[in-house]
Amino acid sequence: MAGHSKWANIQHRKGRQDKLRSKLFSKLAKDIAIASKLGGPDPDMNPRLRLAISNAKGQSMPKDNIQRAVDKGAGGDGADYSELRYEGFGPSGIGLIVEVSTDNTNRSAMEVRTAFSKMGGNMGETGSVAFMFDQVGKIEYGLETASEDAVMEAAIEAGADDVEHDEPNDDQWAEYEPVHTIWTARDDLGAVSSALEAVFGEAKSVNLVWKPQNELDVPDKAATIMRLVDALEDLDDVNNVYHNMEMSEAAMAELDSEE
Template identity: 65%
Template sequence: MAGHSKWANIQHRKGRQDKARAKLFSRLSKEVMVAVKMGGPDPDMNPRLRLAIQNAKGQSMPKDNIERAIKKAAGGDVEEYFEIRYEGFGPAGIGLIVEASTDNKNRAAGEVRAAFSKNGGNLGETGSVSFMFDQVGEIRFPLTVADEDAMFEAAIEAGAEDVVQEDLLDDDGEPAPEHVIYCAREDLAEVSSNLQERFGDAKSANIIWKPQNLIEVTGEKVATVMKLMEALEDLDDVSTVFANFDISDEDMANLE
């Protein structure tokens, strides 16, 4: 997904990776706690928690952090979180889907609306953007675990629908390409488990919004799109932002 890989690499170019990682750990902890509240603290009996733990491990989150989040939620010492989806439009007509997990719906809605309006976007109604995306399961492995043919064969056997490769950067800004496996959203747990048996823990396994088509963003609008993405992702209540933009390597380089 171009919007994902371009944005991830731009974060490194702009020196935002440390802040992004802190936000990632916070989001992973929250997801573990929400999963425990919804289905209990036993990952063998709670598929959502099993995926949350797998994601946390895949992102090198310390084991103590994971266990602390589970115990906190199991003990009832957490706020009640509501999962909300916002949809809106950005510069160049791109579509954005913002997923949030919040203990205060009014605060989250106000902050998301402000981020859109202050950065060349408009918050839309539910359904105004999501029809341009497909909700699917996405599993990510480092490219080093297998060559392209081996991963494709294993993924299809595991029940996946497609496999692509994305060029990403690691925390040090070095190349860290990934296998990206797509499957039906209802098959995510099974496909992830099958691949885990063969390749070990995935880097991540999530339900995502995959754009059906990409909108090319060029010139001055590139910087505006990036400001909007930053503003949304910096919000504490926001978990993930999906977008259907594409940016040329030349315009990416101009952002440095």
């Protein structure tokens, strides 16, 4: 296990947070409603709902909004949503995985395909990209939670695979909230997150994510690729977008030039 800093996380690129916040709350509410419908409204008996509520709290979603989403799912709404994964390629062969929750699969497929096409990418067959990624658990705690050593020790004890520590903000990244990131095997996410919660309290987020096995450094295409990522994220049915582009200093410089 190695603790290190990985600062350039595209999910926190400056300039995107305000635009995505209302969409984030909508996504969180949908996740809660689906989980409540499928497994019941009691989070103690429904691990998926417990995870969805934990993520909503980590994003400061109001308690009333969370309860309305639970009640909505328990009342029967959310039953017609399908959870899908689309795969494709951006410029320079960058691989992308797009996770979707939708009540209209034809609409979602068309919108995702159109976004790829307009931004210079191509949709791929199922499995054409996923083999380049690993589905793993990702747990985030704010830096104020505990020291790097304390988080590392607790993560090792809990059975985590790796830990990363961001560095405190500077002026360039004032809109980014630095975190401790704990990585786990897919099947260990629940156990590790529960063990860490017993030590540090609720995490900022707990998710299964697609982590690239290797990242490609294509600084001359960074802005083009991120426009594709942004276009996909802006679709109402899209929950998450993952890619295997390395966010090197050269790539970040190109992104800054586009701001």
